[in-house]
Amino acid sequence: MEPTRLFDLIPYQIATYDKEIALSKKENGQWKSFSSRDVKKIIDDLSLAFLKTGVKPGEKIAIISTNCPEWNFIDLALQQVGAISVPMYPTITSADYEYIFEHAEVKMIFVGDEDIYEKAKAAAGDRLIYSFEKLEGAIFWEDLLSIGVNEDIVSLENAKEKINPDDLFTIIYTSGTTGRPKGVMLSHTNVLSNVIAIATIMTPPQGSSRVLSFLPLCHIYERTGSFCFMYLGFSIYYAESIETLGENMKEIKPHAFNTVPRLLEKIYDKIVAKGYELTGIKKGLFFWALNLGLEYDPGKEMGAWYNFQLKMANKLIFSKWREALGGEVMQINSGASALQPRLARVFWAAGIKVCEGYGLTETSPVVSASVCTREEMRIGWVGKIVQEVKVKIAEDGEILVKGPSIMQGYYRQPEMTAEVLKNGWFHTGDIGELDGEFLKITDRKKEMFKTSGGKYIAPQLMENKFKESTLIDQLIILGENRNYPSALIVPSFEGLKDYCKHKGIPYTTDKEMIQKPETIEKYDRELEQLNKYFGKWEQIKRFKLLPEPWGIESGELTPTMKLKRKVIHQKFEKEIEKLYKD
Template identity: 75%
Template sequence: MNLTRLFDLIPYQIKEFDKKIALSRKENGEWKSYSSRQFKETVDNLSLAFLDQGITPGDKVAIISENRPEWNFVDLALQQIGAVSVPMYPTITSDDYAYIFDHAEVKMIFAGDQVIYEKAIDVAGDLKIYTFDQLEGVEHWSELLEKGSKGDLARLERSKEQVKPEDLFTIIYTSGTTGRPKGVMLTHHNVLSNVLSVSHIMSPPPGTSKVLSFLPLCHIFERTASFCFMYLGFTVYYAENLETIGENLKEVQPHVFNTVPRLLEKVYDKIVAKGYELTGVKKQLFFWALNLGLKYDPREDKGPWYNFQLKLANKLIFSKWREALGGNIMQINSGASALQPRLARVFWAAGIKVCEGYGLTETSPVVSASLSNYEEIRIGWVGKLVKDVEVKIAEDGEILVKGPNVMQGYYKQPDMTAEVLKNGWFHTGDIGELDGDYLRITDRKKEMFKTSGGKYIAPQVMENKFKESTLIEQLMVVGDGKNYPAALIVPSFENLREYCKRKDIPFTSDEEMIAREEIINKYQTEIDYLNKYFGKWEQIKRFKLLAEPWGIDSGELTPTMKLKRKVIKEKYEKQIEQIYQS
């Protein structure tokens, strides 16, 4: 088959794999599944229903929902008639809902559940809303499905023929760390070219492999991956929610999943916390294995004695880690932010291949990706450039990208588009370096700052390093225009409780503990130890412990868990002033 548009992937999957289970989601304790053919029938009927509802090529339809098969059905049904999906994070504010509905000129809304519906209805005005969950007094998506089942398939085929590869298929509003979100315009060709570029670097075998999906489909990372999984004939199981991932991993026993580094950090911290609970020989064996893993480099042979020990560690300790992930994991794809190198080392040592990649919504998203083999993986790098994508490094170190995956521009924002698309190159705003086809990210251009002494500080690199401490949950480096860098630190209170327990320090409340001298001294010890990895001008001289974690709902993090630096600086202005006054 000639694949030119994303919805061509449905008949392609039927022809190549004809899956009994293409998509599945747990409902009321049972997995509800759809075959490839049911997938196609559902999408076709929805497309016909949209035509009957007066949705025309170029019309915008919002999808606001957690991951579920219905999300895919609506997405692909819109594509087949030339309409444009506008995926939105359920967690953004009602104000952002209102802005996107208006800015994108949305004609219809699909809301996943009661909470999302109530948030949307407040600002939707006269817009028609359908829900995926059955809610009293609200039109359900299945009503559309029923109407579409009586439609004319010949009419649909005529509509599909009119859709071209260069047609817009989605506008994704980037979460943004500052200001209003921007609508990234992507075509079928943009995303399909990326799907075909990355599909060959997936190690699980086509047609028989399983995926657990939990990253939001409204984010380009999981969205493009979902099309890649369709192309490869993988069965996709949607996790119930973030809290059930561990249980779902054991049930599904997937071969691959996508994640963000923050979730891997939490997995690692939980493993280490359990290690501290052990006693005697078991505890000694655990930390012996962990230390072996932290020294691991897949590209370096450390000799027969190390290799023998690692093999033993895999049998005694790391095998349990693999079991916790379902026992079948062949590849974990990590993206959206930087992965701590120590995590990559220890997971690869444990036979868990964590492959870091790099990309942006504007690049559909993959620019580079790590290959899941020991010969080509490079710890600390974001892999090799994928097929058909070019990269060059500007004089100031900025990463520039060219290729079929680069967006058409920002919707209704030609000035902003002109700022980032110059002479065919997309200016990413990231700083990095190339070694052949291998890419490394060193920081965000806009996030670097100067101290009053004129020294540049790259905060992301530092923050990633300091978060290696199991006692640090979140950290932001500050000090723009000051004479030294400092840090705001949110402790990992779960691990802090364990530490206090081991040291016989009575734990009262989070607020009281961060004010205690012995706790502050412990964090100073942690900072002093990690400071040695940086030049004198970069080292954290002072810090402030905070009792409240940063979150998406509270506004300090984007939906992809990036720091909203401006928001955090404004919120903790007094604490930052205190750091530099005392």
């Protein structure tokens, strides 16, 4: 029987695949795994415990933790009793927790570790806090689990029968680049329709594939992805941390995983940095292969001579790249922000199929996704519109979306809901273009600005291009109502060190190096090369190098690594003014 509610995915998995390893995590140096039947037993016992302790349908329960099987257990168990999960980022502040606890009317909280517990406790008031680790002051989640072990399953079956596919199952507070986060209300149908749509374009074999999960489960991208993996019978392994990702890849040898462009950029930069460390013929071969890869287009016939060279490059150089990812990756899904086309080219050339997609929390999330075949892959586009979703482009270029995956609305914010949901169409705020079923994103509607000369600037498009430089880690394009564009740049300090080493320039500290005339001259030349890709009115005239990277905790980035433009403008007001004074 096809699932109609998200918690039906586990019985469906048992009936279809009966996985020996459904979920797995590293504990005390060993992988601890749960079968499909283990997962069902745990979520049923938890659901019974929720019923026994008086959790009612419609009550809001917060989950704040890094990825682990316990996250899924709580999520699925809450669904079975009709309670509504409110997942939250572990990285946000205690003040953010307090706002969401109050706004969502949260009754109970589940936390991962001690750091999260301390932050949550400061904001929790008299709410009960359960923890996935044994912590002083919190109730251990297994103590709750034990309450449901001997309860009558009939009460749970009765509770499940009352839950309809269109019932609300979660409220996800979007991080937002401006203002307070909004609570996106999603039903079982919203997410499950998206799960089934993206399952049709996943290439690893059903029932026998492994995936590594490391993007936050509190974000709809990884959460819908995880439900899709359950539906397809993939074994989900949770990475210990971002730091251990490389090691976990080699252990698990995943067939697929979800990622964000930022991580692919870092992988690429590390690979290039290692290339610079080589000498002689090895270095020559490395950069020959790299440059060959940067020319690749999977959708085009590259010719016999090129194909011969690429075959050699794969044997000599790119095979090592694949080994670093475990050696068995068949599909990497990239989303949450724009992927640099050069990364797509070089990874595809290396036999690493990176498939870009597009969506928002409000669309559950996938609107379009690249089909993982050479024939249907288009570099620079975010794939084809997924099944059951409709897209049209408004007169001003805004992307409008309709379909079963569109949210119910923003929790307790009917005016904001009415702003974005009009005549059944969700207004994404993104600017794009359609070519048949293929979609391209060109910018954020709210982020486009005019110079004082009346010329439009699309900052995201430009920022993505400038970040192709191995010397640039982060940057923001400025210039609204000014007479020319400028930029704040956070250098790639690894790239800068490599350049200095190559040129015999002594490297002291990051702060000192960005003030040296030879560094500034190098960045001048770098921008001059990249400016050529843009019209004269778009070209960066002046820039300022910054000594510290922007981060989530320091406030310049959202948890999905998007720029908080307003925050950056306020924080670096003096530096920005200097760019326009002389």
